[in-house]
Amino acid sequence: MNVNQALSLLKEEGYKFTGKREQMLSVFAEESRYLSAKEVLTALQTNYPNVSFDTVYRNLSLFEEMEILEVTELDGERRFRFHCSTNHHHHHLICLDCGKTKQVDACPMEWISDNNDEEFEVTGHKFEVYGYCSSCTEGAGA
The missing domain is CATH 3.30.1490.190 (Ferric-uptake regulator, C-terminal dimerisarion domain)
Known part of the structure; x- marks a missing residue:
């Protein structure tokens, strides 16, 4: 998955394109690791200082539901990363x-x-x- 594929999928499903969503997806594109909601929030606050944790978490949940992101739990905290672009089982x-x-x-x-x-x-x-x-x-x- 990449930013353009994710934005296309959101559009196909009738979700609005927003700068915050694009930047959230860009954060995942720049990292090859699982990120916590707090890490995503911190990355967004440079351009969106008033963004709320609820907004970030709501979008992370949407991205997970749409299989844009995959999730795991580390140290009792949910962490997210782009869904793998490969289709084979791994x-x-x-x-x-x-x-x-x-x-x-x-x-x-x-x-x-x-x-x-x-x-x-x-x-x-x-x-x-x-x-x-x-x-x-x-x-x-x-």
Whole structure:
């Protein structure tokens, strides 16, 4: 997903184009990591000093609902990033310090599906691996 694709999708669904929405989407385009609502709010306040947390969170929820953004939870806080532009099934490694992500093509569901005794019907799954990227590990002196 990118800014233009997201704006087109919003337009197709009948949502108004606003500068705030465009800037919010631009914030995600500039980052390859999960961002908290507070981080998005801070980024918007340069051009929109009176923007409210409610406005930011309402738009983040809309973007999630429209699958423009994907969401995860880190340290008890919802974090958002652009929905992956790839259509193939994959998962992510997520840095607990900076929030950067790395795509992983392997899926543990293959093992689970092969070993499921048919007493459980799987309807979906989410698999994320948490740790620290090399930049954060090096920066911490580890």
